[in-house]
Amino acid sequence: MDIRAICASTPQLSGLVFAAEDFSLDLSLTRTPSLTEFLFARQTIVAAARAYNLDSAIDLVCTDYKDTGPTGPLVRECQGGAGMGFTGKQCIHPSQVEVVQRLFAPSTERVRDAVRLLCAERKAEGLGKGSWALDGKMIDRPVIEAAKAIVAKAELAGMEVQGLWGEFKDVGPE
Incomplete structure (x- = not known):
């Protein structure tokens, strides 16, 4: 609960990663396509990474690894995460890597x-x-x-x- 203590007590820390599935389990949440159940936690991760000058804030994994198309969940999640300030996104399948790299790089x-x-x-x-x-x-x-x-x-x-x-x-x- 105290992300400031985590960031301040670990001098070797270079970034933060949001583990949505663990978070869902701990809070008994149901993951939805809108990801609104994660909004507070995601914003907290990004704000803490910036406040403590950490190089990276890595967003949650897109569990739908098959749909990498232009209107699919991976693209939507990348656009949302990049817009929120995340610097990257976790990948669980090689097919996600190119999309994530492209969408987290500036246009x-x-x-x-x-x-x-x-x-x-x-x-x-x-x-x-x-x-x-x-x-x-x-x-x-x-x-x-x-x-x-x-x-x-x-x-x-x-x-x-x-x-x-x-x-x-x-x-x-x-």
Whole structure:
């Protein structure tokens, strides 16, 4: 129950994993397709991982290992988990690996937007601006740090990022 004690007392800890089936057993829950019975626990895992600067928060396993199609449960669970802040997902079958890797990596569009924003940030910084606008949206430190995290994640996933810096080198703040 005290995730803070777990995180604080284990200096070697590098991440947290949500074991939904164990959690279901312990609380006598019935797993549903919506996964709402796990919402509090999943949010707690992600928040604790961030609060304690852990590298990973791994989401629950998708027990339906056969349906890896674009509208199947694995895709829905990956999209939900990534949107919630999880950095990955447990796999129980090799057929799940490609889908999970693809859906937890940032999209090409997000990477392009992040590099473009960071190019504009370089110019804004040179102008002494702490916050500024790009495409009609306010940009400040949290937005910049999020863009840096997207680029770092893309690089870890082996995505092509280097060429984008040249493509957006002339972008500046509004």
